[in-house]
Amino acid sequence: MxxxxxxxxxxxxxxxxxxxxxxxxxxxxxxxxxxxxxxxxxxxxxxxxxxxxxxxxxxxxxxxxxxxxxxxxxxxxxxxxxxxxxxxxxxxxxxxxxxxxxxxxxxxxxxxxxxxxxxxxxxxxxxxxxxxxxxxxxxxxxEAKRREHAEQMQKRAESCVLGARCQVTVAGNPTRRGTIMYNGPLEGKTGIFIGVQYDEPLGKNNGSVGGKSYFVCPPNYGGFVSPLSVEVGDFPPENFDLDDEL
Missing domain, CATH: 3.10.20.90 (Phosphatidylinositol 3-kinase Catalytic Subunit; Chain A, domain 1)
Known part of the structure; x- marks a missing residue:
């Protein structure tokens, strides 16, 4: 959330x-x-x-x-x-x-x-x-915990460059892979958010929140999460070959 x-x-x-x-x-x-x-x-x-x-x-x-x-x-x-x-x-x-x-x-x-x-x-x-x-x-x-959290958030946000591949882990949701499309604030929200276009329709939007568009993607392929939920790295799209399933 x-x-x-x-x-x-x-x-x-x-x-x-x-x-x-x-x-x-x-x-x-x-x-x-x-x-x-x-x-x-x-x-x-x-x-x-x-x-x-x-x-x-x-x-x-x-x-x-x-x-x-x-x-x-x-x-x-x-x-x-x-x-x-x-x-x-x-x-x-x-x-x-x-x-x-x-x-x-x-x-x-x-x-x-x-x-x-x-x-x-x-x-x-x-x-x-x-x-x-x-x-x-x-x-x-x-206060020390808040400062430490802010530093962790800032450091992670700096690693979330646009176009980078990433893996998103949020409690209560499956691990998802995608591409970073946005890094910054959301209108009416506090803090920095990372906008991700997922490889599968496992998101909640099309890159828009509250009627404002931050990036463009198909419906249910977009999502905005905390930088701490994002891991940047070599995460190619996962291939699900249905022919291998009986």
Whole structure:
């Protein structure tokens, strides 16, 4: 899936993600989730964590403050959307209003300084227990991983020259061979993508994404993937001689 980055995890069956919500986006805390749970199951867990409703909440995926994608398919596995640690799950919902007309009720509001001084706030709990973004060592490790990933991505992208033969490996898909046709950004997406014309109709498009053409190929022969999914080398087209099959 485009836009999702991949890093090495010591436990590849789980991911660590920061959780924030639209009720108070100043607070984010880190949680661990199994990759094989569905988005519907994830929402049930987030319902307990955030106070939102699993039936009405929307969940968005962010890399830092950059939007990556919406987790809109309730039947999909979490691992389909998230394959690395350090991203952020943002929950959007009305949250518990309990039937009150908020316009007719006197609001209790705190300034950021007042909230900072409260000893019983979630923010102070996270600080005191060195959780999430208040764990300096963990944040430094995450930043080091992000830098390492960016360097790997840049190095691999530089090797993906136009016209080169390549082999593409993406989780959940067969290994495919093809020719590199595009190297660069996609409109509305974050990062660099490699456009490939596959030897077989195992792609998803004709070289166009979102109505914009980046290269031209027959339908279902084109695809755009992360540079880390592309291996450049001597990969001639595979010949499937049907006469040899009984």
């Amino acid at each position: 485009s836009g999702i980055i991949q890093l090495d995890n010591s436990d590849c069956s789980y991911i660590k993600a920061n959780v924030s919500n639209s009720h108070n986006d100043a607070v984010a805390f880190e949680m661990k989730f199994a990759k094989d749970i569905t988005i519907a199951q994830l929402k049930s867990k987030l319902e307990i964590l955030t106070g939102g409703s699993a039936s009405t909440m929307k969940v968005e995926l962010y890399k830092g403050d950059t939007f990556v994608t919406a987790l809109s398919n309730n039947d999909a596995k979490l691992g389909f959307y998230v394959n690395c640690d350090g991203l952020r799950l943002h929950v959007i919902d009305t949250f518990a209003s309990f039937g009150f007309d908020s316009e007719s009720v006197e609001k209790f509001e705190l300034t950021n300084d007042q909230y900072e001084q409260r000893g019983d706030s979630v923010r102070n709990f996270l600080k005191q227990n060195r959780l999430g973004k208040y764990n300096d060592e963990e944040m430094q490790q995450m």
